[in-house]
Amino acid sequence: MxxxxxxxxxxxxxxxxxxxxxxxxxxxxxxxxxxxxGRIHAADAEVFDAKGLVVAPGLVxxxxxxxxxxxxxxxxxxxxxxxxxxxxxxxxCAMPNTIPVNDTPETVRWMQSPERGASARVFPIxxxxxxxxxxxxxxxxxxxxxxxxxxxxxGKPILGDAIMLAxxxxxxxxxxxxxxxxxxxxxxxxxxxxAGALAFRLGLRGMSVEAESSLVERDLDLLRQVRxxxxxxxxxxxxxALNAVRAARRAGLHVxxxxxxxxxxxxxxxxxxxxxxxxxxxxxxxxxxxxxxxEGLLDGTVDAIATDxxxxxxxxxxxxxxxxxxxITGLETALGLAISILHIRHxxxxxxxxxxxxxxxxxxxxxxxxxxxxxSPGDVAVFDPAARWVFRAAESRSxxxxxxxxxxxxxxxxRLTVSQGRIVFRS
Amino acid sequence: MAETKGPSxxxxxxxxxxxxxxxxxxxxxxxAMNFSVAAVRQILLAADALEREDPLRRAKRLAxxxxxxxxxxxxxxxxxxxxxxxKALGADTTLVSSLSSSIEKGETLKDTGITLKALGAECIILxxxxxxxxxxxxxxxxxxxxxxGDGMAEHPSQALLDLRTILQRLKIRASAVNEKCLRGITxxxxxxxxxxxxxxxxxxLLPRLGARIIFCGPEELLPESATAMGPGVSIERDFxxxxxxxxxxxxxxxxxxxxxxxxxxxxxxxxxxxxxxERIAACAPKTPILHPGPIIRGMEITDEVADGPxxxxxxxxANGVPVRMALVARALKGGRR
Numbered sequence: 001m002x003x004x005x006x007x008x009x010x011x012x013x014x015x016x017x018x019x020x021x022x023x024x025x026x027x028x029x030x031x032x033x034x035x036x037x038g039r040i041h042a043a044d045a046e047v048f049d050a051k052g053l054v055v056a057p058g059l060v061x062x063x064x065x066x067x068x069x070x071x072x073x074x075x076x077x078x079x080x081x082x083x084x085x086x087x088x089x090x091x092x093c094a095m096p097n098t099i100p101v102n103d104t105p106e107t108v109r110w111m112q113s114p115e116r117g118a119s120a121r122v123f124p125i126x127x128x129x130x131x132x133x134x135x136x137x138x139x140x141x142x143x144x145x146x147x148x149x150x151x152x153x154x155g156k157p158i159l160g161d162a163i164m165l166a167x168x169x170x171x172x173x174x175x176x177x178x179x180x181x182x183x184x185x186x187x188x189x190x191x192x193x194x195a196g197a198l199a200f201r202l203g204l205r206g207m208s209v210e211a212e213s214s215l216v217e218r219d220l221d222l223l224r225q226v227r228x229x230x231x232x233x234x235x236x237x238x239x240x241a242l243n244a245v246r247a248a249r250r251a252g253l254h255v256x257x258x259x260x261x262x263x264x265x266x267x268x269x270x271x272x273x274x275x276x277x278x279x280x281x282x283x284x285x286x287x288x289x290x291x292x293x294x295e296g297l298l299d300g301t302v303d304a305i306a307t308d309x310x311x312x313x314x315x316x317x318x319x320x321x322x323x324x325x326x327x328i329t330g331l332e333t334a335l336g337l338a339i340s341i342l343h344i345r346h347x348x349x350x351x352x353x354x355x356x357x358x359x360x361x362x363x364x365x366x367x368x369x370x371x372x373x374x375x376s377p378g379d380v381a382v383f384d385p386a387a388r389w390v391f392r393a394a395e396s397r398s399x400x401x402x403x404x405x406x407x408x409x410x411x412x413x414x415r416l417t418v419s420q421g422r423i424v425f426r427s
Numbered sequence: 428m429a430e431t432k433g434p435s436x437x438x439x440x441x442x443x444x445x446x447x448x449x450x451x452x453x454x455x456x457x458x459a460m461n462f463s464v465a466a467v468r469q470i471l472l473a474a475d476a477l478e479r480e481d482p483l484r485r486a487k488r489l490a491x492x493x494x495x496x497x498x499x500x501x502x503x504x505x506x507x508x509x510x511x512x513x514k515a516l517g518a519d520t521t522l523v524s525s526l527s528s529s530i531e532k533g534e535t536l537k538d539t540g541i542t543l544k545a546l547g548a549e550c551i552i553l554x555x556x557x558x559x560x561x562x563x564x565x566x567x568x569x570x571x572x573x574x575x576g577d578g579m580a581e582h583p584s585q586a587l588l589d590l591r592t593i594l595q596r597l598k599i600r601a602s603a604v605n606e607k608c609l610r611g612i613t614x615x616x617x618x619x620x621x622x623x624x625x626x627x628x629x630x631x632l633l634p635r636l637g638a639r640i641i642f643c644g645p646e647e648l649l650p651e652s653a654t655a656m657g658p659g660v661s662i663e664r665d666f667x668x669x670x671x672x673x674x675x676x677x678x679x680x681x682x683x684x685x686x687x688x689x690x691x692x693x694x695x696x697x698x699x700x701x702x703x704x705e706r707i708a709a710c711a712p713k714t715p716i717l718h719p720g721p722i723i724r725g726m727e728i729t730d731e732v733a734d735g736p737x738x739x740x741x742x743x744x745a746n747g748v749p750v751r752m753a754l755v756a757r758a759l760k761g762g763r764r
Contacts (some may be wrong), residue, residue: 197655203558203580203624205687274559318537318567322555323577377475 001421002046003027006382008037009050013057013357015327015371024055026378029421033374046197053415056354057372058090058120058379060361061331062150063179063234063306066092066122069110070099075311075399078117080331083309083398085119085425087331088381088414091362091369092309096127103127103138105146112147119424121365121379123149128167128178137166140174144187152179155165155281157215159184161280165222168229177230177256177365180219182241183282187211194268194283201275204321204414207283212364215239220248223255232364233257236306237282239292246301249300256364257296258306261330262404264293270404276317276324277404279339280310294341297356298348304361307334316386325396329398334403335383344383345403350385378421387413440606447455454550454571454758459563459583459631464606467632471591471601473756474749482515485752490517492759495548497564498524498575499555504720505575505585508747509552513755515748521548536560540568550758554576569674571758579622579685580725584754585719586628588746590636592739593675595746596715610637615669617700618679618727620653622686625719626679627656634659643669644700647689648681670710674738677717678702678727693726703729707737715739 004026011022011034023040025033033040061084069077077094084092094111096102102111106125116122126143128137128151140151151171157180158164164180171178171182188207193199195206216233225232236242236257262280270278278284296302297352310327317324338357342348362370369377393406417425447485455461462470471605473529477485494513496620498506505523513520523543529537543551550571553561558578565572580626581625594601614633614728619644630640642653654660663669681691700715716728716737724730724741733740 095596179685197652198622200652201627201656203578203627205579273562315535318535318563320536320555320560322557322559406576 004045005045009053009055011055013372015359026421029378057358059088059092060359061368062093062361064092064309066094068292079399081118081120083331085417086397090419092380093123105142110145127148128153147198150177154181168226172229177232179232182215184211184215209238216241256303258304259293274321281326303364305356336410340410380418382416389413448566449569451505452571457574459628468604473753477752486517488516492518493547494518494553495543496522503512512751537567540564561587562671581628582624586632591746607637613639613673614675615641615673617676619681620649622682630656641669667710702732704731
C-alpha cells in the first residue's frame with residue numbers, strides 16, 4: 001500500500017486538542033507523522049491536496065445495524081461500511097440483532113473476517129443474553145476476547161431487574177459497557193410513534209416519554225449497586241431520560257449516552273401522513289424533546305452522536321405504517337446534519353462537534369481510534385466544512401434507501417475517507 | 428428548517444420511494460379533510476339527486492364500470508351500503524376479503540391493489556385495521572380510494588352520512604350547507620373515542636360547518652389530547668352535563684377488539700355513560716340519538732333508547748347508500764368539482 005500524504009489541510013483532533021494547519025502522512029496503515037505544512041517529505045507517497053478542507057480522525061459510529069449475518073437483502077457488512085466510508089466513518093459498532101443473534105465468539109469473529117469486505121473497521125457488539133431473550137447471560141469474557149466492544153440486547157431491552165443487574169456485574173468484571181435500548185416494552189405494545197396529540201389525530205398508538213425514562217431510571221438504580229459498572233444508554237430521545245442521565249453522572253455514576261442525528265434534527269411532525277421513513281424506535285418526539293437533545297449535545301451531557309443506521313428494503317417500508325419496520329439509514333447524513341445544525345445553527349465549535357463523532361464515542365466503548373496523532377490508526381476523514389450539498393438517497397452506498405433526509409440540503413461534505421491507510425472513499 | 432444556513436428540504440424532492448409512488452387520485456375520499464365545505468355541499472346534493480333518480484336511469488351512470496371492495500376487517504353496514512351504492516349506479520362490484528383471498532397467504536396491500544387494478548378495477552373501497560392504509564393503496568395504485576374505515580384513524584363516508592342524518596333531523600337542506608349551517612349546534616360523542624375512527628372523522632368535518640363537538644368518556648377511552656383534533660372540539664367527562672348542552676348525541680361502542688389489554692369496569696361504564704331512558708328523559712328529551720353501529724344493546728345504549736322515537740340509528744344506515752353513491756360517482760369522474 002502506497003503511503004498517503006494529506007497536505008495543506010486544517011487538522012482538527014479533539015482527542016489532543018489540536019486545531020492547526022498540518023500535513024499528515026499515513027504509512028503502513030498508521031499515522032506516521034503530523035507536521036507543520038511543507039515539513040513532511042515523502043517522495044513515495046500519493047499526495048492528497050486538502051487545501052480548504054478539515055482533516056479529522058475517522059468518524060466513529062457506535063450504533064449501526066449491518067444486517068449480516070442473516071439479512072443481506074437489507075445490507076451487508078461490505079455495503080454498510082461503504083456507506084460508512086461515504087459518511088466519513090472509519091469505525092462502526094455493529095449491533096447484535098442479526099440472524100442468528102450475535103451471541104457467540106464465532107459470530108463476532110465472522111463479522112470481523114476480511115472476507116466480509118469491510119471498508120471500515122467493524123467492532124461487533126455482543127448480545128447481552130443468549131438469543132437476546134433476556135434470560136441467560138452470554139459469555140462476556142469470550143465475547144470480549146473475540147473482539148466485542150460492548151454487550152446489549154438492543155431492540156429487545158432487558159426488562160428483568162435481576163438479569164439486568166447480573167449483566168451489569170458480569171460486564172463490569174471484564175470492563176465492557178452494557179448498552180441498553182431504553183424502552184419498557186410492557187408499555188409500548190402496538191405503538192408506532194410518539195404519544196400525544198399527533199398520534200391521536202392519526203389514530204396511531206403512541207409510545208410515552210415514560211416508557212423510555214422509567215427504564216433509564218431503573219437501570220441507573222441498578223448501576224448504583226455495581227462496582228465499576230458502566231451503563232451506556234442508546235439513542236436517548238426524551239428530555240426526562242436525559243435529565244436522569246445528567247443527574248446520575250453528577251452523582252458519580254459511570255453512565256454514558258448517545259443521541260441520533262434524527263432525534264436532534266426532526267420532530268414527530270415528520271410522520272406527516274404516515275411516512276414510514278419517519279418511523280423509528282425510539283420515535284421522533286416533540287419539539288421540546290428535540291431541543292433538549294440539542295442542549296444535551298451542547299452542554300456535554302451527551303457523549304456521542306450515533307446514527308442507529310437501520311437499513312430496510314423498500315418493500316418493507318412500503319407497508320402500512322403500523323406494519324413497517326422501525327429505523328432509517330444514517331451513515332451518510334450524520335456529519336452534514338451535525339455540522340449544519342450543531343455547528344452552523346447552534347454555534348458549537350467544530351472541534352466540539354467532531355468530539356461527539358470521534359474521541360468521545362471511542363472512549364465510551366473503549367475503542368482505540370477516534371484520534372489523530374503519530375502512531376494512531378490510519379483512519380482519517382477529510383471534509384469540506386463549507387460545502388453545501390444535497391443528499392440523494394438514490395445515490396446512497398447503502399443497499400437500502402430508507403431515509404427521511406432524501407433531498408435535504410446540508411453543509412459539510414466528505415471529500416476523502418481513509419481506513420487503516422487505505423483510501424475507501426473519495427468525492 | 429427554513430433558515431438559510433441550516434439543513435433544509437427546499438431542495439427538490441426526488442425520493443426513491445416516490446419513484447414507486449403516484450399522486451393521490453383527486454376522486455379519493457381518505458380523510459374528512461379531503462372535502463372542502465363546497466365539496467361537502469356538492470356531495471350531499473348529489474346524494475339527494477341520486478336518491479331521487481329513476482333506478483333504471485341511475486344504473487346507466489356507471490354501467491359496467493368496475494369497483495373493488497377490499498375488506499380486511501368485518502363489516503355489515505359499510506360494506507353492504509357501498510356495494511349497493513356502486514351497483515345502483517350500474518357498476519360491477521367484486522369483494523375481496525382477508526379470509527378468502529391471497530391476503531391469507533401474505534400478499535401485501537400494495538400487491539393486492541396492483542392485482543385489482545390489473546383486473547380492471549377503477550376504484551377501490553378499502554377497509555383496513557391499519558391507520559393510514561388508504562394513503563398507501565392510493566399511492567401504489569394511482570386509483571381513487573374510498574376509505575371505508577382505517578384502523579382508529581378515519582371513516583369519512585360515515586361522517587358524511589352522519590351529517591346528512593343530522594341535517595335531516597334539523598331540517599336543513601343540502602343546498603344550505605356552508606361554514607355556518609351548524610352554528611349553535613353541539614354534538615356530544617360519548618364512549619370509546621380513543622379507538623373510534625367515526626369520532627375522528629366527525630370531529631374533522633362538523634366543526635368546519637359551525638358545529639361544536641363535545642367528546643365524553645372515561646380517561647382510558649378519551650385522552651386529553653383528543654381536543655387537538657381541531658378547533659370546536661372539547662371534552663366533558665360528565666355525560667349528563669354534556670347532553671344538557673347538546674342538540675345531537677352520538678354514542679359509541681367499546682371496541683373490545685382494540686382494547687389491547689386495557690381493562691374497563693363495565694358496570695361503572697354503564698352507570699356513567701349508558702344512553703338509557705332515565706338519562707335521556709332527564710338530560711336530552713328531544714335530542715336525536717345517533718350510533719354508527721354495531722350497537723351492543725345493554726352496554727352503551729339500552730333497547731328502549733335504540734328502538735325509541737329519538738333514535739336515528741336506522742336513518743343513519745339508510746343514508747349510507749345515497750351518500751356512498753355520491754362518493755363512488757365522484758371517484759369515477761375523477762373528483763371534478
